[in-house]
Amino acid sequence: MKRLLAAFLAVTLAVSAPIAAMAGSASLILDARTGKVLASENGDVLNHPASLTKMMTLYLTFEALNRGKITWDTPIVMSKYAASRPPTKLGVKAGGTITVREAVYGMIVKSANDAAAAVGETLAGSESNFARVMTQKARQLGMNRTAFYNASGLPDERQVTTARDMSTLGVALLKHYPREYRLFSMTAFTFRGKTIRGHNNLMVRYQGMDGIKTGYTNASGFNLVSAVRDGNRRVVGVVLGGRTARSRDAQMAALLDKYLGRASSGGRLLASVGAKQPVEVASAAADTDAPLAAAAPRSEGEAGNAPFALGYSDTATVPLERPAALEEMANAGKPQPSIRGWQIQISAAPSADAARALLAQAKSEGGTALKSATPYTEAFGTGANAIYRARFVGFDSEQAATAACEALKKRSYDCVLLANQG
Known part of the structure; x- marks a missing residue:
């Protein structure tokens, strides 16, 4: 489940x-x-x-x-x-x-x-x-x-x-x-x-x-x-x-x-009125990752249905582990951001597009703390069970990554700090 x-x-x-x-x-x-x-x-x-x-x-x-x-x-x-x-x-x-x-x-x-x-x-x-x-x-x-x-x-x-x-x-x-x-x-x-x-x-x-x-x-x-x-x-x-x-x-x-x-009596139904395509942002696969943690119960009382989620209440450094599978990127031809330095993960999503849209929105709301950070997505799992992690990479220091997490938390995002990749 x-x-x-x-x-x-x-x-x-x-x-x-x-x-x-x-x-x-x-x-x-x-x-x-x-x-x-x-x-x-x-x-x-x-x-x-x-x-x-x-x-x-x-x-x-x-x-x-x-x-x-x-x-x-x-x-x-x-x-x-x-x-x-x-x-x-x-x-x-x-x-x-x-x-x-x-x-x-x-x-x-x-x-x-x-x-x-x-x-x-x-x-x-x-x-x-x-x-x-x-x-x-x-x-x-x-x-x-x-x-x-x-x-x-x-x-x-x-x-x-x-x-x-x-x-x-x-x-x-x-x-x-x-x-x-x-x-x-x-x-x-x-x-x-x-x-x-x-x-x-x-x-x-x-x-x-x-x-x-x-x-x-x-x-x-x-x-x-x-x-x-x-x-x-x-x-x-x-x-x-x-x-x-x-x-x-x-x-x-x-x-x-x-x-x-x-009303018109011919033609097919509209796909959607005024629909927009998901925002595209940079993405790349990495060969290391952090495990997802079960979401902490919220004050609303929904613990019985908590999915795997980023439910960290405090910024905590999580050691990176090798994932079971890597994402086969749909946009493999695009330049991949460096995964060196400190990283933060803000969520996981059911599709790469959804993860990219989240990152774009978070970047726009993160202010100066995310100005130099690079967004990327990564798949974990395969097929119907795949989820897509939404991360920012390229922080020069733990302090910079921590500041970004704190800025996002003030905007009601979850955030976890990931260890320096060298």
Whole structure:
């Protein structure tokens, strides 16, 4: 289980200072085939996503399933922290388990906050780590104004999005995971002998609607993302900040009635709206490395699901060891940075691209302490079990490497100091 989880250890991404959001009315109708915005009102105004957040939690769960990091039957331990999340929830006690399938069904139908938190802990070691992964994935998909701070959408003033960004995520779910997307049409499921019913009432009433998600907090108002098919037409609609569930649903239905017929009836779904390629940074394989350590339990109480992670609470020098296997670099032709001198390792990621993106983000936030450091990635393990270590090399002294670690820790990164390579 640890090996599966280690493969998914996600990239940490420090998010900029929170920006004030409003619980104001916003809406957008997007042609999912062409990317054309058919209608928009306050489409780029910040609002709180509430449980629309779980769309990203589910996206990353589907990603892990398709990469073989977890299966539908993988057990998820309900930590004390996850079990303590307020309703709505599945109500599993701390120490109990649910399967990935139950967690997914619970998030889609019940909008279960405990399931979302437990999934985040399982995939990234802590919910806060997972939230950073969510934000990084949002950037990769082109969701440029969204910031996540938890997996469920429970109130956090820093957690913001826009109608445009939510439409982008809706299209990404449709396009990237069409098989799993069909689950969004569920209106009920049986959990431990009880039938749990959903509350996406408009999906039941509106012809052609097959998802996606509702959301509500006091701060957000009533939110809804809907996907509708009409023959070959495919649109995604977003309404944020509704005054009531009924008025929100009525607004969505009116917008769809007006604009669905204007959508294109030909072409394939967009790969993603405004998606960006992962940032490329220098990388090279090395013939020595440090072992990964199990993540230390965090205050959130997620110890039961801790993956192999860099969970060091203090800067500690770790002797370098020869790894079991070296990365066969996709960019082997690129100049490799020297691995002499002191090094620091800040994380491990499920792909080389993710490790590079993390390093680029960390470099931009590390200030002068990382100015002369060189980023590189290295694979450990092979095949589906491979993970990619994210490091900075080329520090002239232990003091310089230690200072870099301290600077990164202030930005909520983990960091471990690696011994001088001569």
